[in-house]
Amino acid sequence: MRKCKKIKDLMPDALNDNNVLPQAELRKLREHLKDCQRCSEEYKKLAALLAVMNKRQRPQMSDAFWENYSLRLEEKLDAAEEVKEQKSPAKIFNLIDWLDGFDFKIRWVLYPLTAAAILVVGIAIGLYLSHQPGKDIMNTAVSSLRRLSPAVAEHFDNVLPLLLDYSNSSPQQTGNSPEENILVEKSTVKKLLLENQLLKRVMTKNNNISVNELMNELELILLELSNDSGDSEETRRAVQRFIKENNVLFKMKTLEKKDKQTLAI
Amino acid sequence: MELLQNYELRLIKQANQGDRNAFREIVEDNKKKIFYLAFDFTGSIQDAEDLSQDVFIKAFRSLHTFKGEASISTWLYRITLNTFLALKRKKSFEIEKNQAPLDESVSADPVFPGNPSTGNPETYAESRQMQMHIQQALDTLSPRERSVFVMRHYRGMPGKTVGELLNISEGTVKSLLSRAIRKMQNALGFYRDSLDLGMEVQQ
Structure with a gap:
């Protein structure tokens, strides 16, 4: 065999x-x-x-074709030379064409090597910029990672269970009354509202836009709850819709998560 | 052999120093070989012209890389092969048979052997049909299989040279050739079964 x-x-x-x-x-x-x-x-x-x-036939081109072939090539060479002169300062953009000029096996080494080189240069530039003081771009990045004040973090911890109760409650499914689902005392809501208003003033000075926006939304929710006389179904639905439409829970969790990450750094 | 090498090295050196006439000489010596190789790769006159002229433009730009280790034609074969494979990889190169040429002078009504004006019209029709089937069989091959088949079978290049041109081992050349043959046998199976080719297999 x-x-x-x-x-x-x-x-x-x-x-x-x-x-x-x-x-x-x-x-x-x-x-x-x-x-x-x-x-x-x-x-x-x-x-x-x-x-x-072997019966494959190839076209027999005329003498005129071969004469014109050379003329057309001359024209293309002239055009290619002109383009080359114009493009020469921006050769980096022809990187792929340049790589394609190499043999099949060598290219498979050159492609990843080029990609790795570009990555290394990118990281080096990034590191260099990160060590440049006073750069606006870096200030913005730091600002977005700025820690919440411990008081705000604690406030969020207090508000979150209340919002979770409201957003998860569903009397139609459980058969319970709204009063049984949401067992939050009016005094607690008022206390949280006051806390929110005070902290909001402090945070406005800190110019942390995302926290301020969230605290405005929390204030609206807490106001609605404190003004409602009997935890009505209507209020529950309105609050639920507001929480959902404004992604309030998501924002709170994201800010808290970011806060913990910043603390870890 | 040595004379030829010296002649080629001198031409390359002069062309590299900007002597357009020296480069023209290189083109005139090789244009038919490269055009027909490109035709075997692409299957169309227009694409063969485009590919072969791209090869000469690349050669012109890389004259300084020619070290004289191989002949100019082998060097140009390598550029043709790499350019063809690169174009196929980019998928920007469509082989369009019977496509209307962009330049009228390119069409110039190429004369295929068996042209109706010079022979029997029936034979011509049969021949045209067979040409179409051969082209279809070649089109079933991958660019590398086609390159190997063309260079090995149509050009009679040794497996070692084909391997060097493609940067693959001689064993890989053999397996690409076997694969190409199997694919073409499937594509042209009906010829084997139904046509009497009047061929005597010599053993």
């Missing part, structure tokens, strides 16, 4: 019109074909295929 494999490899060359197979190999093949029926069949099939493929 191993011999058959070797013989099969020789077949295309044996059938090549350019006599590419050495005589010794050709003799070996012919000897094998006499004894091996399977290889002999294979050889006939291959010969038939290559006989068809």
